[in-house]
Amino acid sequence: MIRYAHEIYIHPHWNKSDGTYRNDIAILRLFPPLSIPGGFGLARTCISYTNSKNETINYPSAGSNLVVVGWGSTQYNESYFSDTLHQAGINMIDNNNSICQALIHDVEKQFCAGAYEKGSGKYVDCPCRGDSGGPILQWKGTYWEQVGITSYGGGCHHSDPLSIFTRLTYYFDWIES
Template sequence: MKLPGCPNAVNQEETKREWGTRAQDITVYLGAHNRAIGDEKLRLKAERVIRHPEYSPRTFINDVALIKVNNKIKFTNGLCSVCLPNENTAIGEGVEATITGWGNTSPYNLMYPTVLMKAVVNIVSQENCSAAYAKSIPPSQICAAAPGKDSCQGDSGGPMVVESDGTWQLIGITSWGRGCANPKYPGVYTNVVMFVPWIQNNSQDCGQQCSN
């Protein structure tokens, strides 16, 4: 979630593992597509990292953080933000969602693409996801899967979005799973709908938050 001069939704473990724990160690690339040629539209430094105070590294519950960047972001035709869903939004089973990232593209070998990849997956019910993992998946997490498609290592913190009336909404943040594209186990994402109040409370000074 790109907010002008304000936080972006990210995954806690990704922040610690790949970006470091200090804001000054983080660079935010906006509008990037091909990592090999550095085609990002805008590059900003992080000013502050806001981690959810009740995040659990054991269960990945509350797996969300915000990054406040050091400058305002001006939206253009080539640089847009995704919108937050309404906190009462219900995402039903089977709904198509799009995931993106530069993560591993093979469940057996480390194959990281230079070009941004995307896949379309379908929402899996809490009941079926809980049954797959043989444990309760809480409402703060949402599951999705499709044959041969999934998030993988390196995609953590990436978006899962749905389109509604021409507007893209951020409904999930890549969090965890068992393997990659394993037909027995859906991918598990932070359910952004449950965190809308927390995100809004921590980004009240941000101005425009959605470029539609």
């Protein structure tokens, strides 16, 4: 099934050259529209709405179990991307974590996540080259909720491979418009 990006809506305040990756979000309108037949292995996802700035910067909550999905490489030095869709279970990291504070440029628009390996003192399982733009999801018991978009971070080549994600609750109104 082939679909084309009929329209691309880049956030009006996206500015790659400023180095902060704030507003790292775009919406693609596909043509023809994608229909999702049952049993095909695809499903719609939801985006959460928050009522206040405090709710936004604390959603998802620290420690939440998340799943990041992507077609990127599995090691930094790989020069190819995967033919297989990969997923990794990672956790939302508290906004006050010192590594996250060094990476995040805007806590209202971005959040930090990674998987901490008990006993080793290291973060493991993270997005790698080619995963940017992919979803990070949270299971809500009966459905998946997309909480973010892979943006940037230490990645798979770094000793503390925490990653930064665009926080979708901040952009809810823009997405709906």
